[in-house]
Amino acid sequence: MYNTEIPHNNLTIEAEEKSAALKVLNSGWLTSAEQVKEFENDLCNFFSLPDGHAMAVSSGSAALYLSLWALNAKNKKIGIPVYSCCSLRNATHLIGGTPVYIDSSVESPNIDINEVKNKNIDILIAPSLYGIPLDLTNKYKFKVIEDISQAIGSKVKGKKIGLRGDVGVCSFASTKLITSGGQGGVIISKNKSIIKMLKDYRDFDNRDDEKIRFNFLMTNMQAAIGRVQLKKLPLFLKKREDIFQQYYNSGLHLLNPLNDDFSPVRHRAILISPRPNEVIKSLKINKISSIIPLRKRELLDSKIKYRNAEKFTKKLVAIPMYPRLSKNHQLRVIKVLQNISK
Numbered sequence: 001m002y003n004t005e006i007p008h009n010n011l012t013i014e015a016e017e018k019s020a021a022l023k024v025l026n027s028g029w030l031t032s033a034e035q036v037k038e039f040e041n042d043l044c045n046f047f048s049l050p051d052g053h054a055m056a057v058s059s060g061s062a063a064l065y066l067s068l069w070a071l072n073a074k075n076k077k078i079g080i081p082v083y084s085c086c087s088l089r090n091a092t093h094l095i096g097g098t099p100v101y102i103d104s105s106v107e108s109p110n111i112d113i114n115e116v117k118n119k120n121i122d123i124l125i126a127p128s129l130y131g132i133p134l135d136l137t138n139k140y141k142f143k144v145i146e147d148i149s150q151a152i153g154s155k156v157k158g159k160k161i162g163l164r165g166d167v168g169v170c171s172f173a174s175t176k177l178i179t180s181g182g183q184g185g186v187i188i189s190k191n192k193s194i195i196k197m198l199k200d201y202r203d204f205d206n207r208d209d210e211k212i213r214f215n216f217l218m219t220n221m222q223a224a225i226g227r228v229q230l231k232k233l234p235l236f237l238k239k240r241e242d243i244f245q246q247y248y249n250s251g252l253h254l255l256n257p258l259n260d261d262f263s264p265v266r267h268r269a270i271l272i273s274p275r276p277n278e279v280i281k282s283l284k285i286n287k288i289s290s291i292i293p294l295r296k297r298e299l300l301d302s303k304i305k306y307r308n309a310e311k312f313t314k315k316l317v318a319i320p321m322y323p324r325l326s327k328n329h330q331l332r333v334i335k336v337l338q339n340i341s342k
């Protein structure tokens with residue numbers, strides 16, 4: 001019997017992150033200040049944008065809400081995938097918009113943009129789930145918030161995604177590809193005036209007028225940790241890719257985009273199986289943790305049936321995937337899974 005547990009997800013917080021956090025604590029400037037500005041500049045650089053095109057905030061949910069606010073979403077129809085994180089629904093309701101739920105495509109939990117084109121919506125929130133880029137190539141009659149919370153660094157035709165809509169949002173919560181100390185998020189846009197307007201809304205303190213604003217600030221400590229993690233992102237992505245290839249080349253049936261133009265990042269390794277509960281049980285017996293990434297009851301709307309999304313709730317298992325997953329542990333996961341299919 002194995003005596004070490006293999007978690008499903010695990011953080012990579014090392015000496016550099018700890019030292020960056022300590023430096024902020026020692027500086028006495030804990031609030032939102034120079035580290036946040038630097039993180040915003042680093043993010044602009046990452047997305048090949050000039051400075052001034054990114055705004056760091058307290059969470060990915062805050063980034064979604066603020067994007068909707070910037071696009072005047074109150075009383076508008078907001079398209080959101082039914083197979084997605086509940087923060088999309090939360091942000092839509094908080095702004096006073098009406099959600100219009102969209103089914104997954106046939107081949108992946110991502111929506112099929114061709115299905116959306118004919119929907120009567122004003123704004124679409126478009127996430128690329130599990131690191132697989134959403135196909136988002138044309139101009140649409142609605143506005144688009146591109147959500148790369150699970151896909152920062154993934155590319156289409158060699159170009160990083162995130163800027164294909166009016167605004168892009170990303171979460172840096174601890175389960176994501178990088179974290180700014182547990183929570184955090186960013187909004188990016190090619191349109192600098194949107195970011196300027198949003199900064200005016202976020203930076204609520206010490207103002208001379210009576211305009212309503214709100215505290216969505218990221219702290220200096222979050223930003224300092226985020227900066228270290230962003231620097232490490234290429235290495236993290238490479239390690240995740242190596243693990244994915246190890247699984248894939250061992251014959252595991254994993255969710256992977258069919259389109260050669262897409263370069264996904266491996267936010268999750270998603271096993272496709274007709275018996276997910278049996279897989280989870282067998283892994284658990286061998287001290288390996290795995291999860292159903294989204295259950296039927298977590299779909300964002302239960303009023304009508306969403307055929308494809310429902311199908312994905314019943315046949316996907318997320319198996320261990322994180323940069324520090326050792327080769328030995330990868331091989332143990334593979335061995336158990338190979339034995340199940342025998």
Ligand SMILES: Cc1ncc(COP(=O)(O)O)c(C=O)c1O
Nearest residue numbers: 059060061085087127149171173
């Ligand atoms: C696609 C997507 N968008 C937005 C969010 C919200 O991010 P946060 O948890 O930072 O509020 C999440 C995460 O949970 C997510 O998966």
